[in-house]
Amino acid sequence: MDLSYSDDHEAFRTELRTFLDERLPKTLADKVRLGKRLIKEDHEQWHAILQEKNWHAGHWPKEHGGAGWDAVQRHIFEEETTKAHAPRIVPFGVAMLGPVLMAFGNDEQKAYWMPRILSGEDWWCQGYSEPGAGSDLASLKCEAKREGDHYIVNGQKTWTTLAQYADHIFCLVRTSKEGKRQEGISFLLIDMNDPGVEVKPIVLIDGEAEVNEVWFTDVKVPVENLVGEENKGWTIAKYLLTHERTNIAGVGFASEALSNLRRIAGLEMQDGKPLIEDALFAAEIAKLEIALMAMATTNLRVVSAAAEGQAPGVESSMLKIKGTQIRQEINNLTRAACGPYAMPFVSEALEPGSNIDTVGPDYAMPSTAEYFNNRKLSIYGGSNEVQRQIIAKTMLEV
Numbered sequence: 171m172d173l174s175y176s177d178d179h180e181a182f183r184t185e186l187r188t189f190l191d192e193r194l195p196k197t198l199a200d201k202v203r204l205g206k207r208l209i210k211e212d213h214e215q216w217h218a219i220l221q222e223k224n225w226h227a228g229h230w231p232k233e234h235g236g237a238g239w240d241a242v243q244r245h246i247f248e249e250e251t252t253k254a255h256a257p258r259i260v261p262f263g264v265a266m267l268g269p270v271l272m273a274f275g276n277d278e279q280k281a282y283w284m285p286r287i288l289s290g291e292d293w294w295c296q297g298y299s300e301p302g303a304g305s306d307l308a309s310l311k312c313e314a315k316r317e318g319d320h321y322i323v324n325g326q327k328t329w330t331t332l333a334q335y336a337d338h339i340f341c342l343v344r345t346s347k348e349g350k351r352q353e354g355i356s357f358l359l360i361d362m363n364d365p366g367v368e369v370k371p372i373v374l375i376d377g378e379a380e381v382n383e384v385w386f387t388d389v390k391v392p393v394e395n396l397v398g399e400e401n402k403g404w405t406i407a408k409y410l411l412t413h414e415r416t417n418i419a420g421v422g423f424a425s426e427a428l429s430n431l432r433r434i435a436g437l438e439m440q441d442g443k444p445l446i447e448d449a450l451f452a453a454e455i456a457k458l459e460i461a462l463m464a465m466a467t468t469n470l471r472v473v474s475a476a477a478e479g480q481a482p483g484v485e486s487s488m489l490k491i492k493g494t495q496i497r498q499e500i501n502n503l504t505r506a507a508c509g510p511y512a513m514p515f516v517s518e519a520l521e522p523g524s525n526i527d528t529v530g531p532d533y534a535m536p537s538t539a540e541y542f543n544n545r546k547l548s549i550y551g552g553s554n555e556v557q558r559q560i561i562a563k564t565m566l567e568v
Contacts, residue, residue: 175242183246190254193219202255205536207378207520210293210335216257217290227264227288234272234280235288245421245470252422260332263287263294266410267340270357274398274406283359297327297341297360297384298407304329304553307342307407308351312386314343314358316393316400321345321358323366323389329550333369333382337362346401357403359395360386376542377517411552419493421469424462427500427540431455434507434533445507454503458496465492484564487557494547494554501541508534515539 175183198212220226229244230236239247251258259265268287271280286292303310312325323343333339339360346354360367366389371379398406432455435446445451472485505512511530515538519526528535548554562568 175246179242179246182243183250186247186250187254189223189225190250190256193223194254194256195219198257199255201522202257204532205520205539207522208257209522213257213260213335214290217259220259221288221290226259226290227268230264230268230288231272234268234284248422249425252426255426258423260293262296262332262336262340263292266296267294270340270397270406270410273409274357278394279359279397292338293332293336295330295333295336295339295362295384297330297339299329299550300326301328304549306556308355308404310342310344310355312341312343314345314356314391316345319393321391321393321396323358323360323386323391325386327384327386328381329372330369330382330384331380333362333384334371334379339384340397342403342407345403352404354401355403355407356400357397357406358391359397360389360391364389364391366390374543375545376539377520378539378543419465419469419489420497421462421466421493424465424493424496424500427497427504428455428458428462430533431458431500431504431507434504434537437531438507438509451503451507458499458503461492461496461499465489465496468492484561487552487560490551491548491554491557494544497547498544501537501544504537505541508537512538512541 195215198208198216200206201208201212217226224235224237225247227234227236228239228247229241230238232238264287268284271284275283283292287294297312298307298310300310300312312323312327314321314323321343323341325343327339327341330339339362341358341360342355343358344354345356348354362369362384366387368385368387370383370385372381372383373379374381397403432446435451435455436444438445440448440451446455468485469489472489475485508530511534515535516526516528517539518524519528519535520539552560
């Protein structure tokens with residue numbers, strides 16, 4: 171295992187920094203830096219800029235229209251774009267469905283759907299969780315009955331991120347109630363504009379409605395939208411979740427959040443001196459720095475293994491647990507550093523175009539929103555409790 175960067179990778183980092191200096195719009199970077207909420211047009215603008223360089227799907231193989239980056243280049247991309255305050259690439263089409271189609275889709279599905287992901291013609295969302303079927307996905311009840319050359323879909327999905335923008339959803343649906351629960355699940359692509367699809371927003375504690383309920387009532391879906399074999403969708407679900415959990419670690423996001431915490435602690439005063447000089451507070455930051463360095467090393471081990479063609483295994487569960495814990499602890503400490511200025515939280519002030527005056531420095535308001543929003547990190551993508559069970563069963567054999 172080699173954890174050092176090659177000359178080619180350092181050259182890629184230099185090229186990427188130049189690109190970000192020249193092409194990342196300042197208005198977008200300022201929105202991200204100040205914790206303002208991004209709208210669909212913001213994401214589409216960044217998508218189009220990246221795709222001019224063929225970098226939106228950098229990790230896709232060249233034969234599928236990607237840049238063919240190796241795992242290390244992908245890691246560098248996350249590091250540098252986070253430092254530059256670029257919007258995060260919306261993962262559902264490019265990072266989730268794309269790899270699934272490459273692995274399980276037929277030739278017609280790849281030829282039709284993948285260019286539309288690259289061009290941004292389709293906005294996808296993920297239909298996995300249901301009330302009563304979150305971490306225990308095998309309990310899902312959303313049903314798809316085969317009638318001739320269509321499936322008729324009825325049921326509900328929940329916590330569907332950015333479904334309000336989506337025109338398509340990839341869904342796990344129950345196509346059989348026979349045998350083990352995992353054996354009756356299929357992976358289906360559904361047009362959100364079809365009759366019978368209804369999206370209901372869920373307003374979260376931070377005041378934003380980024381997640382939704384999605385209801386299906388007698389929705390007619392062509393059989394050719396089935397990916398893989400009928401009743402074999404559980405294999406696809408596990409494949410997708412393993413990659414999602416690795417990405418959730420968010421080393422780049424944690425590094426940037428920690429830098430922001432140090433900056434705030436250097437500006438906030440306590441007993442006549444910067445908070446960063448308080449021994450107890452500095453010790454808390456040091457603990458997080460050590461934990462982040464350890465996680466970054468583990469992440470590089472996974473990246474190195476992936477570069478050699480090995481699929482992430484139980485390490486993705488380890489990264490998911492530790493990555494989410496670190497980010498939540500950084501949020502806790504950032505709010506503590508902001509002190510009373512973190513209290514008067516006015517959610518509307520984070521909306522695009524808002525002219526609402528905030529109380530205190532500009533970094534205080536987003537610190538509260540991030541604290542609230544990131545409570546979900548340890549739950550979604552398979553709760554941390556479930557990840558511990560996976561580690562115990564797979565690695566410790568208990």
